[in-house]
Amino acid sequence: MPELPEVETIKRDLSILIGRPFKSITVYDEAYLEKNEIMPKELKKLEGQRLLQLSRKGKYLFLHFSKPILGFHLGLTGSLILLAGENPFDKFKHKVLSLNFLEMCLVFSDMRKFGRLFLFDEEKNFQNFLIDIGPDALEIGLPQFKEALRSIRKPIKSALLDQKVISGVGNIYADEILFRAGINPLRSAGSLSEEELQKLYQTMKEVLHLAIQLRGSTIKDYVDGLGRAGMFQTKHLVYQKYGKPCPRCGEPIEKIKVAGRTTSYCPQCQR
Ligand SMILES: [Zn+2]
DSSP, rough: OHHHHHHHHHHHHHHGGTBEEEEEEEEEHHHHHHHHTTTTHGGGGGGBBBEEEEEEEETTTEEEEOOOEEEEEEEEEEEEEESSSSOOTTTTTEEEEEEEEEEEEEEEEEEEEEOOEESSSSSSHHHHHHHHOOOOOTOHHHHHHHHHTTTTBBBBBHHHOOOSSSOOHHHHHHHHHHHHOOOOOTTGGOOOHHHHHHHHHHHHHHHHHHHTTTOOOOOOSOTTTSSSOGGGGOSSSSSOOOBOOTTTHHHHHHHEHHHHHHHHEEEEEEE
């Protein structure tokens, strides 16, 4: 599932569309739109406008036209791929829609259909939507980070996955961050010392920045906005590596469930 580094990579790839004349929208999967309570005719309002900017919060990506704002959550298998030319190619079996810009089009596909689409016709609605998403993991400051976690009694891994607490970190990056910070995923978030919280905060920023530099992690099917795989999976130390030796101490990495998610960690190195 695309997490913050993957969505940020796509956002950067799509910046080439800013200011480019936007010609039309082609809808391929009306049922998908219906499920997201979007009428094709509402989308048509975008035609003839220009893309003013792109923004991201957590795992959400927003395309700002003068009105409305179009939002995407890629769910498990959603992808946004930019193509040269104006005809979406037939190779996209699960395409939902394409945004046809001058000499380029952006194809949104989603095989498993767990992604979501949003249209905000008023800035006010958009701002209200953002309020419900926790502070972005790249934007959050240290005092705010400590404050957010201090009162949480559930495991630190669950807290990191809770998009209302901090947004953008999912299963891959939570495992990688906790291993690198030496913190056991089952520890109650509120039990972390000041020092541990600071270490966790710094590690989170480092891991996310490095993952963005390497254009995200490709485990199964994630590709960036240009249809290419990411590279950060080559830097994974524990994610899905249960049964293999820990890269620090050599003891086997263990597998447990936290918040219903498979979690890999080293009981020796993560206290
Ligand atoms: Zn270890």
